[in-house]
Amino acid sequence: xxxxxxxxxxxxxxxxxxxxxxxxxxxxxxxxxxxxxxxxxxxxxxxxxxxxxxxxxxxxxxxxxxxxxxxxxxxxxxxxxxxxxxxxxxxxxxxxxxxxxxxxxxxxxxxxxxx
Amino acid sequence: xxxxxxxxxxxxxxxxxxxxxxxxxxxxxxxxxxxxxxxxxxxxxxxxxxxxxxxxxxxxxxxxxxxxxxxxxxxxxxxxxxxxxxxxxxxxxxxxxxxxxxxxxxxxxxxxxx
Numbered sequence: 001x002x003x004x005x006x007x008x009x010x011x012x013x014x015x016x017x018x019x020x021x022x023x024x025x026x027x028x029x030x031x032x033x034x035x036x037x038x039x040x041x042x043x044x045x046x047x048x049x050x051x052x053x054x055x056x057x058x059x060x061x062x063x064x065x066x067x068x069x070x071x072x073x074x075x076x077x078x079x080x081x082x083x084x085x086x087x088x089x090x091x092x093x094x095x096x097x098x099x100x101x102x103x104x105x106x107x108x109x110x111x112x113x114x115x
Numbered sequence: 116x117x118x119x120x121x122x123x124x125x126x127x128x129x130x131x132x133x134x135x136x137x138x139x140x141x142x143x144x145x146x147x148x149x150x151x152x153x154x155x156x157x158x159x160x161x162x163x164x165x166x167x168x169x170x171x172x173x174x175x176x177x178x179x180x181x182x183x184x185x186x187x188x189x190x191x192x193x194x195x196x197x198x199x200x201x202x203x204x205x206x207x208x209x210x211x212x213x214x215x216x217x218x219x220x221x222x223x224x225x226x227x228x229x
Contacts (some may be wrong), residue, residue: 004158031215043204054165056215076133098215100146100208101166106159 002026004107006092013082013111021077021110025094030042032075033104034067035059038088046090049075050098082114117142117209118212121171121220128195129228136223138205146208150179151191153202162191162203167210194220195227 005024012086013019025032034046045059051070060066064082069075081098089111093104118141128134138148147166151159163172163179165188174182178191192199204222206217 033216035217035219036140039197042218042221043206043219046164047139048215059216093159103161103164104217105161106151113154 006107019079021063023075023092029094031095031098033093036088058111084114087114117218119220125224127226131189137186140186149206151204197229198225199227200225
């Protein structure tokens with residue numbers, strides 16, 4: 001079966017514009033995660049979905065960041081009024097269900113560049 | 116707050132050498148630890164997942180150990196090959212209040228020279 005897919009693979013935008021990043025999890029996976037990988041910062045957790053609800057949004061860096069998930073499947077991460085410090089690779093992961101012993105499978109990421 | 120450290124940040128070895136990558140974490144209360152590989156411009160590929168009750172996991176030329184009490188894990192790569200060149204990331208699932216997130220180290224960039 002297909003793995004986690006993300007689109008677009010690359011996005012270049014101008015400061016102040018809004019962007020939407022999409023994640024398609026593995027079919028049947030109920031848990032979905034967003035992470036950000038910035039140069040020199042490593043990978044940081046942003047938000048976690050169980051079904052369509054987000055029990056943990058603790059990693060979202062500001063109120064310019066939001067995410068939603070519909071139909072228990074596709075998720076969209078939206079960044080409003082982008083800033084240069086938002087430039088990073090945004091990675092999505094999914095797991096069969098939540099729980100500490102379940103493995104997270106990662107997508108290829110979206111590389112965002114804010115000019 | 117859980118913190119994960121990986122040493123060294125970069126490593127260059129000749130082909131055929133056995134090598135060890137190190138990962139340490141500050142809080143021993145973890146559910147599991149996972150080693151990933153990341154190729155340039157790519158996502159993460161899971162290599163090994165060690166549950167907190169396990170001491171080690173093996174897959175082919177890879178062996179990962181976990182010493183939860185001391186907050187350490189090692190990834191051993193036997194008979195390294197140029198194709199092993201990548202960044203290796205360590206991540207822990209912290210056992211705190213139902214946390215679902217992985218906490219990552221900054222990785223070790225491995226170069227295996229032919």
